[in-house]
Amino acid sequence: MHIAEGFLPPVHAVGWTIAAAPFVVHGARAVGKEVRERPESTLLLGAAGAFTFVLSAIKLPSVTGSSSHPTGTGAGAILFRPPVMALLGTVVLLFQALLLAHGGLTTLGANAFSFAVVGPWAGYAAYRLTRRCGGGLLGGVFAGMAVADLATYITTALQLALAFPDTESGLAGAAAKFLGVFAVTQIPLAIGEGLLGVLLFRVLTVNARPELERLGVLTPTPVLEPEKARVLEPEKARGTDDEEGQR
Amino acid sequence: MRRRHLTTALLVLAVVALFAVPLLLDGGSSEYAGTDSRATEVVQESAPDYEPWFESVFSPGSTEIESGLFALQAALGGVALGYVLGRLRGRRTAEQTTGRTTGQPEPDRA
Numbered sequence: 001m002h003i004a005e006g007f008l009p010p011v012h013a014v015g016w017t018i019a020a021a022p023f024v025v026h027g028a029r030a031v032g033k034e035v036r037e038r039p040e041s042t043l044l045l046g047a048a049g050a051f052t053f054v055l056s057a058i059k060l061p062s063v064t065g066s067s068s069h070p071t072g073t074g075a076g077a078i079l080f081r082p083p084v085m086a087l088l089g090t091v092v093l094l095f096q097a098l099l100l101a102h103g104g105l106t107t108l109g110a111n112a113f114s115f116a117v118v119g120p121w122a123g124y125a126a127y128r129l130t131r132r133c134g135g136g137l138l139g140g141v142f143a144g145m146a147v148a149d150l151a152t153y154i155t156t157a158l159q160l161a162l163a164f165p166d167t168e169s170g171l172a173g174a175a176a177k178f179l180g181v182f183a184v185t186q187i188p189l190a191i192g193e194g195l196l197g198v199l200l201f202r203v204l205t206v207n208a209r210p211e212l213e214r215l216g217v218l219t220p221t222p223v224l225e226p227e228k229a230r231v232l233e234p235e236k237a238r239g240t241d242d243e244e245g246q247r
Numbered sequence: 248m249r250r251r252h253l254t255t256a257l258l259v260l261a262v263v264a265l266f267a268v269p270l271l272l273d274g275g276s277s278e279y280a281g282t283d284s285r286a287t288e289v290v291q292e293s294a295p296d297y298e299p300w301f302e303s304v305f306s307p308g309s310t311e312i313e314s315g316l317f318a319l320q321a322a323l324g325g326v327a328l329g330y331v332l333g334r335l336r337g338r339r340t341a342e343q344t345t346g347r348t349t350g351q352p353e354p355d356r357a
Contacts, residue, residue: 002283006299007290047331053324057317063269065277066285100316101303102283153282160286164294174293181285192265199258202251207335 001071001114001156001182002096005104012163017109020090023117027086034080041080044204044211048076049088051200055193056092056115062185070193074148075200077120078127078141079215089116114155123148137205137218138198145197146190153182 008016034041055072062068076085090112096102103111127144135143157178166173204212213220290297307313 004283004287004299005303006301007287007297009297010300043331043334047328050324050327050331054321054328055324057320057324059281059317060266061270061273061277061279062266065273065279066282067279068282095320098304100313100320101306104301104303106301156286160290164290164297166293177289177293178286181289182282185282188265188269192262195258195262195265199255199262202255202258203332204335207332207339 001111001152002093002103003107003110003156003160005097005101006106007104008107008110008159008163010106012159013106013109015109016107016113016159020086020109020113020117023083023086024090024112027083027088027090027116030081030083031087034084038214041211041215044079044208044215045076045084047204048079048084049091051075052085052088052092053095055196056096060189060192062188064185066181066185068153068182068185068189070189070196071115071119071149071152072145072193072196073115073119073152074123074127074141074145074193075197077124077148078144078197078201079212079217082117082120082124085120086112086116089120110159111156114152114159118155119148119152122151138201141197141201142194146194149190149193150183150186153186154179157182 031045034045052072052075055070057069059067059069071089073085073089076088090108093103093108093111093115097104097108097111123144123146126147127140130140130143131137158175160178161171161174164174165171166177169176205218209218212218307316
């Protein structure tokens with residue numbers, strides 16, 4: 001999904017930068033707010049950033065005989081909502097553009113728009129939809145992570161098609177060509193990323209339950225007043241606990 | 248608890264298989280070029296006159312250095328992720344231990 005340095009005409013480079021900038025600024029404020037209002041989230045915020053950092057560094061082989069890398073932006077979008085990922089994703093892209101010659105400064109806007117804006121939002125939408133349809137947390141995580149990955153690459157393909165429409169078949173032809181490069185290769189990676197997301201959230205639901213409840217990812221365990229808790233039958237208290245564990 | 252571990256093992260196995268099986272079936276006939284560089288080639292094919300108008304500010308001297316830097320990126324992320332998950336797990340273990348010694352609300356006192 002990294003459009004190489006200099007590979008977008010100046011007008012497109014500027015246009016995508018203008019399009020992505022408000023999201024990134026809003027994202028920076030969202031991160032600041034999160035850290036100020038919920039300092040206990042900082043650890044998980046770090047985990048979300050680290051997850052994207054790892055996954056976007058690993059190039060994996062795919063069925064098409066090409067290799068590509070996952071995005072890992074879905075996890076943070078699910079935990080902290082998409083704006084936070086607009087900042088974290090852009091930081092990752094900046095690191096890669098400056099140190100790895102992967103992506104670039106002129107294409108940072110376009111790449112940020114696909115990787116840090118469209119991916120997280122599409123993934124978050126898929127997550128919410130799956131949960132609303134009764135898919136459960138892990139089902140939602142799988143859908144959210146996979147869709148964030150795919151949506152990022154589809155956006156890149158469309159950005160390239162817009163910049164380089166085919167001389168004969170025009171925009172549609174170019175879109176088909178670039179989607180051919182990215183989309184099929186990305187399907188197994190998206191599935192793999194969904195499974196990795198499930199693994200991550202399985203660990204988090206056990207070890208970071210209070211944070212997930214505060215973030216609204218898990219339904220909080222009914223908080224009982226100490227007096228009420230004592231009045232409750234032990235069996236009943238244990239019963240609700242078990243139910244929570246099942247979710 | 249055992250079933251939980253089995254599920255974890257199966258998930259990890261599925262991820263590995265997802266990337267190992269295509270490699271095995273392929274038998275070394277593909278180059279596994281990155282899609283990003285493939286896209287650049289497609290641009291050059293469909294718009295041969297296009298000149299990239301900006302160069303990377305810094306390019307790793309060789310593919311070895313480049314993959315080293317990618318490994319560094321993954322390592323940094325892995326360390327951070329491991330640190331957070333380790334701390335969270337340690338916190339939970341500590342809570343369980345203190346809960347056991349101080350005695351959580353005992354049911355028979357109700």
